[in-house]
Amino acid sequence: MNRKGILIVVSGFSGSGKGTLMKELLSRYADTYALSISATTRSPREGEEHGREYFFITKDEFEKMIAKGELIEYARYVENYYGTPREYVEKMLDEGRDVILEIEIQGALKVKKAFPDTLLLFVTPPDATELKNRLVGRGTETLDVIKSRLDRACEEAEGMDSYDYLIVNDDLNECVEKMHTIIQGEHHRSFRNKAFMKEIKEDLQRLKGED
Amino acid sequence: MNRKGILIVVSGFSGSGKGTLMKELLSRYADTYALSISATTRSPREGEEHGREYFFITKDEFEKMIAKGELIEYARYVENYYGTPREYVEKMLDEGRDVILEIEIQGALKVKKAFPDTLLLFVTPPDATELKNRLVGRGTETLDVIKSRLDRACEEAEGMDSYDYLIVNDDLNECVEKMHTIIQGEHHRSFRNKAFMKEIKEDLQRLKGED
Numbered sequence: 001m002n003r004k005g006i007l008i009v010v011s012g013f014s015g016s017g018k019g020t021l022m023k024e025l026l027s028r029y030a031d032t033y034a035l036s037i038s039a040t041t042r043s044p045r046e047g048e049e050h051g052r053e054y055f056f057i058t059k060d061e062f063e064k065m066i067a068k069g070e071l072i073e074y075a076r077y078v079e080n081y082y083g084t085p086r087e088y089v090e091k092m093l094d095e096g097r098d099v100i101l102e103i104e105i106q107g108a109l110k111v112k113k114a115f116p117d118t119l120l121l122f123v124t125p126p127d128a129t130e131l132k133n134r135l136v137g138r139g140t141e142t143l144d145v146i147k148s149r150l151d152r153a154c155e156e157a158e159g160m161d162s163y164d165y166l167i168v169n170d171d172l173n174e175c176v177e178k179m180h181t182i183i184q185g186e187h188h189r190s191f192r193n194k195a196f197m198k199e200i201k202e203d204l205q206r207l208k209g210e211d
Numbered sequence: 212m213n214r215k216g217i218l219i220v221v222s223g224f225s226g227s228g229k230g231t232l233m234k235e236l237l238s239r240y241a242d243t244y245a246l247s248i249s250a251t252t253r254s255p256r257e258g259e260e261h262g263r264e265y266f267f268i269t270k271d272e273f274e275k276m277i278a279k280g281e282l283i284e285y286a287r288y289v290e291n292y293y294g295t296p297r298e299y300v301e302k303m304l305d306e307g308r309d310v311i312l313e314i315e316i317q318g319a320l321k322v323k324k325a326f327p328d329t330l331l332l333f334v335t336p337p338d339a340t341e342l343k344n345r346l347v348g349r350g351t352e353t354l355d356v357i358k359s360r361l362d363r364a365c366e367e368a369e370g371m372d373s374y375d376y377l378i379v380n381d382d383l384n385e386c387v388e389k390m391h392t393i394i395q396g397e398h399h400r401s402f403r404n405k406a407f408m409k410e411i412k413e414d415l416q417r418l419k420g421e422d
Contacts, residue, residue: 122401124411127410127411127414128410128411128414128415128417128418129414129418131411131415132418147419150415150418150419151419153415154412154415154416154419157408157411157412157415158412160401160408160411160412161401161408163401164400164401165396165399165400165401166399166400166401166404166407166408167399168399178396178399181392181395181396182396182399184392185376185389185392185393185396185397186396188376188377188378188379188389188393189375189376189377190333190371190372190374190375190376190377193377196377197368197371197372197377199338199339200335200338200339200342200368200371201365201368201369201371203338203339203340204339204342204361204364204365204368205365206339207339207340207343207361208358208361208362208365
């Protein structure tokens with residue numbers, strides 16, 4: 001069966017807890033998954049490290065990567081570029097790792113278009129009230145901030161249908177296992193095992209000929 | 212999330228061991244799955260029981276079921292009808308059970324056409340040589356029998372691509388668990404959770420309105 005890695009995009013509502021979920025998934029199954037690290041032209045914030053949170057590169061370097069087709073997808077927010085370097089992703093896939101990109105819906109759809117076998121996962125709290133509670137946070141946010149987060153959540157909700165699976169993040173532990181079994185189950189999809197099917201068909205024809 | 216049952220078709224090469232696999236899956240997860248029992252007009256063989264292996268009914272009764280649309284699919288082999296009664300399947304699905312039909316490819320495709328959300332699983336030995344060994348059996352079969360089984364396996368192989376998942380039956384225990392996690396993972400598919408997505412979208416819009 002197919003043990004080439006699967007390219008996975010994980011998106012989700014802000015407040016869905018997907019960051020914690022990814023961290024836990026990667027720490028439990030370190031040999032199975034690799035997290036893609038984005039490149040960006042924005043400056044590192046305190047505590048961020050080059051090659052851990054992001055590859056921090058110059059605008060010039062970024063535009064050279066675009067020109068050479070070295071990015072799977074990229075976008076520009078305000079003054080800064082963000083993108084997914086192709087080399088690391090393809091290396092990990094070839095080694096049989098499932099590679100996770102944690103990006104938003106616009107990027108997700110671009111990746112899916114370029115790589116139709118990409119698996120799209122969307123993380124969501126169990127319901128909208130719980131989502132609102134998480135968006136409101138500890139009550140220290142202004143109404144304006146909460147309103148803009150809700151607006152964004154509404155946009156994110158409109159994109160849910162484009163994803164292959166919805167992952168309800170109710171209990172962290174259960175959710176990590178759920179995500180793991182969903183991804184591992186995907187390895188058995190027939191469209192991911194065309195070589196296996198081809199081989200079994202050819203072998204059967206040969207066996208028939210031998211009779 | 213969706214807890215309505217999923218309709219599942221399991222097919223596979225003769226010799227793939229799918230019978231044993233189904234039996235084990237149903238005995239381990241008796242509350243999760245229900246096996247659909249086919250109706251047939253053929254006579255019961257020794258040891259077969261009405262309502263266990265098949266519902267044994269008359270040709271007249273069968274044709275009335277066809278006329279009333281009480282069969283999900285049916286086919287005629289030689290002189291006998293075989294079909295899947297709708298009532299039991301729908302009752303089990305409504306109760307949240309995943310219902311398994313163990314039928315062949317022609318039936319599988321008919322069911323998929325009538326119920327596009329049907330999950331199609333194909334059970335296969337790990338390779339063609341292993342498949343041939345299983346077809347040849349204990350060496351008591353004539354060459355003609357083996358040849359006709361190989362012919363049939365070739366036809367079955369051509370149908371594999373129409374299935375959603377391939378289940379390689381290498382080790383019975385592992386295979387049962389693999390099948391179980393694949394089916395349970397399918398409950399999280401976004402297209403199986405349209406009601407959940409609709410609700411969360413509407414709730415978010417309402418919360419926005421309240422601000």
